[in-house]
Amino acid sequence: xxxxTRRCSECGRIVTxxxxxxxxxxxxxxxxxxxxxKPCEIYPIGKIxxxxxxxxxxxxxxxxxxxxxxxxxxxxxKFMYRLDEEEQLTIIYYLHKVKSLKSVFKRxxxxxxxxxxxxxxxxxxxxxxxxxxxxxxxxxxxxxxxGLDAIDGTPVLDIKIKWNAY
Numbered sequence: 352x353x354x355x356t357r358r359c360s361e362c363g364r365i366v367t368x369x370x371x372x373x374x375x376x377x378x379x380x381x382x383x384x385x386x387x388x389k390p391c392e393i394y395p396i397g398k399i400x401x402x403x404x405x406x407x408x409x410x411x412x413x414x415x416x417x418x419x420x421x422x423x424x425x426x427x428x429k430f431m432y433r434l435d436e437e438e439q440l441t442i443i444y445y446l447h448k449v450k451s452l453k454s455v456f457k458r459x460x461x462x463x464x465x466x467x468x469x470x471x472x473x474x475x476x477x478x479x480x481x482x483x484x485x486x487x488x489x490x491x492x493x494x495x496x497x498g499l500d501a502i503d504g505t506p507v508l509d510i511k512i513k514w515n516a517y
Contacts, residue, residue: 355367355368356368357371357378359371359379359380359382359383360377360378361377361379361380361383362382362383364380366380372384372451372476373450373451373452374451375452375453375454375455384476395424395445395507395508396423396424396507396508396509396510397422397424397427397492397506397507398421398506399420399421399422399501399505399506400420400421400422400503400504401418401419401420401499401501401502401503402503417497418496418497419484419496419497420493420494420495420496421442421495421496421499421507421510422492422493423492423494425492427492428491428492431489431492434489434510435486435489437486437512438486439483439486439512439513440484440485440486440494440510440511440512440513441481441482441484441510441511441512441513441514442482442484442496442499442507442509443481443507443508443509443510443511444479444480444481444482444501444505444507444508445478445505445506445507445508446473446475446478446480446501446505447478447505447506448473448502449473449475449478451474452467452474452476453467453472453474454466454467456470456472458470458472459472479508480501480505482498482499482501483498483513484496484497484499485498
């Protein structure tokens with residue numbers, strides 16, 4: 352096999368590493384994982400800056416929690432109209448450092464054994480993270496927020512106001 356290829360543990364096909372993922376220590380090709388579904392194209396609108404990194408344990412982040420900076424691309428300024436009037440935001444981001452996945456694991460919150468969809472783990476198929484934060488201030492296209500647990504350098508995909516169902 353070539354250096355950048357691997358064999359799917361489910362169908363046996365040889366696939367490139369960019370067309371497969373590792374789940375529970377087994378390689379699975381995207382055809383077995385997603386069937387005929389096509390990928391979505393999403394562009395980042397900015398990046399997160401803070402001093403958080405990935406924990407060496409199986410879950411969580413390490414570093415000083417609290418304030419993070421979301422540096423939006425200059426082109427995003429026009430979409431920020433009246434954003435400063437909001438207190439709570441929902442940040443959608445891309446978990447760019449995820450390498451492999453586990454379908455079942457012990458949740459860091461309480462040690463309960465659960466599947467990915469019953470957790471807040473970063474080790475998810477979609478690699479999409481979502482977090483409610485408090486908006487502290489805005490300086491140009493820089494948002495200062497409190498309560499974000501994404502690591503430094505994480506691409507931001509979208510920002511929404513936090514919606515509370517009444």
